[in-house]
Amino acid sequence: MNTADWKNKLAQVQPRNEEAAQQASRHVNQLTKPLGSLGRLESLAVELAAMTGEPFPAVTPPGVLVFAADHGVAAEGVSAYPQEVTAQMVANFAHGGAAINVFSRQIGALLHVVDVGVAVDVDAPGVWTKKVRPGTASFLRERAMTREEAEQCVQIGFESAEAIIDEGAKLLIVGEMGIGNTTASSALLAALTGAEPDELVGRGTGVSDEKWQKKKAVVKEALSFHQPDAGDPLDALSKVGGLEIGSMAGAILCAASRRVPVLLDGFISTVAALLAVRLCPVSAEYLLGGHRSQEPGHAFALQTLGKEPLVDLGLRLGEGSGAAVAFPIVEAATRMLREMATFDEAGVSSE
Ligand SMILES: O=C(O)c1ccc[n+]([C@@H]2O[C@H](COP(=O)([O-])O)[C@@H](O)[C@H]2O)c1
Numbered sequence: 001m002n003t004a005d006w007k008n009k010l011a012q013v014q015p016r017n018e019e020a021a022q023q024a025s026r027h028v029n030q031l032t033k034p035l036g037s038l039g040r041l042e043s044l045a046v047e048l049a050a051m052t053g054e055p056f057p058a059v060t061p062p063g064v065l066v067f068a069a070d071h072g073v074a075a076e077g078v079s080a081y082p083q084e085v086t087a088q089m090v091a092n093f094a095h096g097g098a099a100i101n102v103f104s105r106q107i108g109a110l111l112h113v114v115d116v117g118v119a120v121d122v123d124a125p126g127v128w129t130k131k132v133r134p135g136t137a138s139f140l141r142e143r144a145m146t147r148e149e150a151e152q153c154v155q156i157g158f159e160s161a162e163a164i165i166d167e168g169a170k171l172l173i174v175g176e177m178g179i180g181n182t183t184a185s186s187a188l189l190a191a192l193t194g195a196e197p198d199e200l201v202g203r204g205t206g207v208s209d210e211k212w213q214k215k216k217a218v219v220k221e222a223l224s225f226h227q228p229d230a231g232d233p234l235d236a237l238s239k240v241g242g243l244e245i246g247s248m249a250g251a252i253l254c255a256a257s258r259r260v261p262v263l264l265d266g267f268i269s270t271v272a273a274l275l276a277v278r279l280c281p282v283s284a285e286y287l288l289g290g291h292r293s294q295e296p297g298h299a300f301a302l303q304t305l306g307k308e309p310l311v312d313l314g315l316r317l318g319e320g321s322g323a324a325v326a327f328p329i330v331e332a333a334t335r336m337l338r339e340m341a342t343f344d345e346a347g348v349s350s351e
């Protein structure tokens, strides 16, 4: 594997297509409804046209990639659940029993699970095993991973997205599974933005008050120990990030290079999107807010990206579940464009 291939492909990421957007916008205004009456669905339809370059974009079938990895920082007591849950959930994904399996079936999504760093080998059918290392090191006292490993994660994410897009995915959802990853995501978000950890660190899977205080202290201590370079995203990823976070960023970069819209999930996927945008700013043009998670740093990450989520259902699961639940709204926008009659076609008076 050439771990720098993804870098060479970043030049392929093009800005949105304004001509397709204008065509879609003109068409929306001819449909049988009062002007502007389908609100956000109208702007979504125009955004999708601009992203795909198609005045009548399609988003079905969507593709879901769930990247799984373990986190050394889990040993500091920062999660409500033990590390072995990561591997156990990978087996659950493989057998179709997790929330993301259910919602993927509901929306007709292609779904693949990618092990980029689960601590143990999981004997689960269909899982793509692309382990960079068996979990990160605890970043409290050492780098989570080497810079080379950080590049490998991005490359694996890029290649996984290429595979699912080649299979037919017209929109990408990136999800994750990794006990401890809200600690890593908080640290990475603080490193990339300079935000105060106390404003970002939440309860993740539902930690007690005591563990929550510990989690904030771990993030602050790690940042002062590593001094990650905010202008060097791979430095920040390798020092305080996670293997699945780097892979999600790589998958997002690939989707952007292929003009495939990305529907963001929760806190971790949105931090990965910010990492992607720091590596390639124009990739931001391919991102859509999915849902707003309960994790406090998520609202801040979305704001930093300038993205408004479609729904807020109080979810905090991850796996891509919130994006999958929001997907039918995105599909509705495309069906409005493609299937509604115009005033002329239906013989309805427009004034
Ligand atoms: O997506 C979110 O916003 C989200 C918020 C809280 C927790 N999670 C999930 O819970 C795990 C991380 O929580 P924790 O407490 O172990 O850091 C990881 O597997 C995530 O998928 C996900």
Ligand SMILES: Cc1cc2nc[nH]c2cc1C
Pocket (backbone or CB within 6 Å): 081, 085, 089, 176, 177, 178, 205, 317, 318, 319
């Ligand atoms: C059971 C469980 C399922 C998850 N899915 C994503 N993160 C998770 C964390 C836990 C603990």
